Amino acid sequence: MLSRYTICNSDVDRYMRMLRASFPNQHGAWAMLIVPFLIGMFAAKPNWTHLWLALAWFAAYCTSFAVLQWVKTGKEWVYKQPCLIYGRAFVLFAAILLFLRPDVWWMGAVMLPLFRVNMWYAKRKEERHLGNDIIAVAQFCWMLIIAFEVGGGTDWGLAWRAFAVCMLYFVGAVLYVKTMIREKGSPTYYAASLSVHLIAAIAAGLMISPWVAVPYGVLFLRAVWMPNMKVTVRQVGLGEIAFVVATTGVLIAAL
Structure with missing residues (x-):
């Protein structure tokens, strides 16, 4: 029993270390994640659907960060599990959001080509390049438009x-x-x-x-x-x- 308990705790600790290692640590990016969302929400009208949008957005960001770190470093053993954990959370929250507002699917899809550009910079280990920064800013600010639509803005x-x-x-x-x-x-x-x-x-x-x-x-x-x-x-x-x-x-x- 003790050895089984110890192994279980060891697995939990390992997963927690992986998640901490892949958790976004760029404070400026967190501001970009939150501010456009708030502006778009308050420019329209806050409602409960914004909760699911916020959760999906948070999970999407954590997933994308882990993916980019994986692409940059090639360390599958570090970033694969966080990608799966954050990715599953994103799928769950996005599914609920799309059940409530299926019409906004295309707004999220718009970000995919831009994210491919981020992956290209990450592969070249040039994630600090100004072009990559501007592409990232555009994606973050696009959330303003999505939050506005979800809030029924006119x-x-x-x-x-x-x-x-x-x-x-x-x-x-x-x-x-x-x-x-x-x-x-x-x-x-x-x-x-x-x-x-x-x-x-x-x-x-x-x-x-x-x-x-x-x-x-x-x-x-x-x-x-x-x-x-x-x-x-x-x-x-x-x-x-x-x-x-x-x-x-x-x-x-x-x-």
Whole structure:
């Protein structure tokens, strides 16, 4: 009995270690996972179907992360089991979602060709490439449109404007983080970051509300000054959390 119990516990521990090793650990990506979903939901009307959409979205992200790590490293023994566990959860939640809203299937299918591009970058071990980042941002922001549809939204002009402003925010954030870490000192990335932030601030004011332009303007000033300052990676991450919470709150309030 003791040996059988020990073996059982050992298996559980092994599975838990595998899941922890394959659990997404990119904090910026978690913001991209959550923020567009919330904006799309509140731009329409929250309902219980959003719960199943959120669970399916969470499981899909965890599955995709494990798949990309598998493709990148080739370590089947590490990532196969997490892919199966997260994948089964996704199938379950997606099945319930599609039972309730079968008309949104094509919206999820739109992401598949984009995910193939992510796999291509992962295979080349170039997942930090700017092109891959932008493709990922597009997928995350597309959830805004899906959440809006699930919420029965009717003002599609507002939805697409929110999508554009959300895209600009996260592309700007990607460029800003690169100027702070991997591309620090690069005049090309610095200029690109400032350009996107300035366009985002103007677009937010014109397309959503002048009030939304205020936090976007602050983000532009951050992109101007912060790359010239000495800060740690942890400080950059904590700052991004504060900025994304504040900006998202103002954006949702303005919808």
